[in-house]
Amino acid sequence: MVFTSIDLQSWPQGQMFYYFSKIAPTGYSMTVNVDVTELRRVVREAGIKFFPAYLWLVTRNLSRQIEFKVAEKDGVLGFYDTLTPLYASFHEDDHTFSFMWTEYKDSFSDFFQDYMDHQKRFGKTKGILCQTQTPPPPNAYTVSCIPWVGFEHFAVHSYENRPYYFPSVEAGRFIERDGHIFMPLSLACHHATTDGYP
Numbered sequence: 001m002v003f004t005s006i007d008l009q010s011w012p013q014g015q016m017f018y019y020f021s022k023i024a025p026t027g028y029s030m031t032v033n034v035d036v037t038e039l040r041r042v043v044r045e046a047g048i049k050f051f052p053a054y055l056w057l058v059t060r061n062l063s064r065q066i067e068f069k070v071a072e073k074d075g076v077l078g079f080y081d082t083l084t085p086l087y088a089s090f091h092e093d094d095h096t097f098s099f100m101w102t103e104y105k106d107s108f109s110d111f112f113q114d115y116m117d118h119q120k121r122f123g124k125t126k127g128i129l130c131q132t133q134t135p136p137p138p139n140a141y142t143v144s145c146i147p148w149v150g151f152e153h154f155a156v157h158s159y160e161n162r163p164y165y166f167p168s169v170e171a172g173r174f175i176e177r178d179g180h181i182f183m184p185l186s187l188a189c190h191h192a193t194t195d196g197y198p
Contacts, residue, residue: 001139005078006070013067013193017077021163021192029155029188037180051145052102052115055085058143058169059104070165070193073138083166086140089123089130100130101140141166147173154186165193 008014020026036050043053062068062083069079082104088097102118105111122130129136142156150173172184 001084001137002081003071003073003078003138004081005076008077013195016195017192019192020190021165026191027188028191029153029186031151031153031184031186033175033182034185035180036174036183040174040181048112052112053108054145054171055087055102055115055143056104056108056111059083059085059141060106062141062167062169063104067194068141068167068189069139071138072163072165080139082139084137084140085143086136087142088144089119091124091126096126098125098127098130099136101136103137141168143169145171147171149173150175151184151186154184156188165190167194 008017011017039053039057040050043050059082063081066079069081069083071078071080084101084103086099086101089100090097100118100122102111102115105114118130125132154170154172156168156170167190168188170186170188172186175182175184
C-alpha cells in the first residue's frame with residue numbers, strides 16, 4: 001500500500017480540513033436505497049455469497065476518490081492508494097462478532113479467494129480480532145452489514161480517540177419493491193475530508 005502526503009497549503013480542501021478537524025470536528029451520514037437486483041442475480045448464478053461481492057464493490061468505489069482514503073501516518077496527513085475492508089465476522093453460536101479484514105485486490109476473483117481463505121482460517125476465532133497475529137493494516141476502514149435489520153438511516157460518528165477520516169459503511173436488510181431488490185446503504189463521513197460532492 002502506498003501513502004502519499006498532502007500539502008495542506010495547496011490542497012483545495014485544506015482550510016475546510018482545518019476547520020472541521022480542529023475547530024468543529026464534525027461528521028455526517030446519509031443513507032440511500034441501492035438497487036441490488038442485478039448484483040444478487042449475478043452472484044446467485046455464480047454460486048458465490050453476496051457479502052464478499054458487497055465488500056469488494058464498496059471498497060473499489062471508495063478507493064476511486066482521494067477524500068475517502070485520507071489518513072494520518074506518523075503525524076503526516078496524506079492518503080493511501082487503496083482501502084482495506086475491516087468487516088464483522090459473525091459467530092452464529094453466541095451471536096457475537098469479531099473483526100476481520102481482507103486486503104483489496106483489483107481482481108474480484110483474487111479478493112474472493114482470499115476472503116474465503118480468511119473465513120476458513122479465522123472465521124471461528126473469537127475476540128475483537130479474528131487475525132490475532134497482526135493488527136489491521138493502517139488503510140483499513142469499517143464496512144459491515146446487518147441483514148436482519150431494515151432501516152431508513154444508520155449513523156456512526158466517533159472522532160474522540162484519534163484522527164480517523166475514513167468513511168464507515170453499513171448495509172441493511174433487503175427490501176423488495178416493484179419487482180426490484182433494494183438494500184439500504186449508509187455512509188458516515190468526516191466532514192474534514194469529505195464535503196458531499198461526488
